[in-house]
Amino acid sequence: MKKIINLFVLGLIVAGFSSCLKDDSIIGPDAPGATKNIIEFLNPDHIASGTSSTYPLYIKNFDIKPTGSAVVEVAYSGVDVAPEDIAVKVDLAPDAITKYNSDNTKAYTPLPTTLYSLTSLNLVIPKGQRTASFTINVKPDQFDLNAAYALGFKISSASTGVISGNFGTIVVALGAKNKYDGIYTLDQTSPMVDATSAALVGYYPIEQELRTTGASSVTEYDGRYAANNYAHPIKNGTSTSSYGNFSPIFNMDDAGNVVSVTNYFGQGTNSSGRSARLNPAGVNKFTVNGDTKVLQVSYIMVQNGVDRTFFYEKWTYKAAR
Structure with a gap:
């Protein structure tokens, strides 16, 4: 009986660790103890925020040219590929920028609408696949280099799967490269x-x-x-x-x-x-x-x-x- 209890406790500990995991590298098909699939943003760059931040921050800097672009991917992460076409709706989330600033004592402001456009935020992860994406198109030569611009994004709904609690909302900082970069x-x-x-x-x-x-x-x-x-x-x-x-x-x-x-x-x-x-x-x-x-x-x-x-x-x- 004692052995059974010990094994049960060990199982709870393992389950607790798995609930915090992220991306193919951790919970994906190649990961030991992979969990069920979740809908989440993939990292568009290395995470630039600390562990105490409610929402992860990613930084994308562009050459000072008339146009630039950044791709943001949404994934059906975990053991399986999409069992059917999965409709995923992404919304702009300016409140995420406010929360990030509060958590991290920063002063990011939403990128003005005149400086960017987005491809459709109504995405479909095709059956048998894992990802879908949208593109942020920007005008770096019109950026104010003294400003700290960002856009927040939130996965608001998915026709299949559970939306990630940790990576269902992200903040993407967008800037132009100065001469020292x-x-x-x-x-x-x-x-x-x-x-x-x-x-x-x-x-x-x-x-x-x-x-x-x-x-x-x-x-x-x-x-x-x-x-x-x-x-x-x-x-x-x-x-x-x-x-x-x-x-x-x-x-x-x-x-x-x-x-x-x-x-x-x-x-x-x-x-x-x-x-x-x-x-x-x-x-x-x-x-x-x-x-x-x-x-x-x-x-x-x-x-x-x-x-x-x-x-x-x-x-x-x-x-x-």
Whole structure:
């Protein structure tokens, strides 16, 4: 009897874990212990929001051209393919933007209707298939680079399947790439120093991205080494790691001087208590001459009000992303 009870408890634990899962990589046909199918948005990009956010945020940046587009997919995720044609209705959800701003202390505003159009939001996942999609068509050359635009989307109904509670509503931030945006080779000009642990050292040279966050600001994006996320890779002994809740945002003036460094995850408001600040002893200059772009910057990761990690870096442009 005791053995039966133990097996029953174990089954409840496994079931509890499975209810939180997402996408083919976790609950799909190749996943162990795959669950029944649900209707959800697939990730249009890497998730840019933290785990405390009610709705996931994705960021799509476009070259400054007259037109650009982003595809958003809806999936019948899980073990089976669609047993029949599944009608899925998607609606714009401006309230999701408001909630995201409240959860994350952000200031996204709905993209003006004059700057975008949508293909039909009445989708059909064909029998035997898994996905359907719609397209956001935008006019990046008319974007205000100082604005933080976004669109919220919600799956409002589906003729078959259960709508996901975690990925049934999403927020997609939409912006144009500024002149600093791109793929860079990141190297150090002096060794990184972590005041709390000699085992934590710099990981250089590596390839990283700088992604637009405003007219004259960019943030570091990894997606290669430590995490598919906004992160700064480091080494913990011989292992690759990164600081959680930390990615520097570099803010430049009109002359390319780095006037401040902040943390993408908030200035001390994240669960790690981490913020960033400029080290005024550095060169702190972003030089742009055509496709020759070099950022030399020194900055500090601050944790719970105390200077913890000191970075001395040179970013050299490689290519557009």
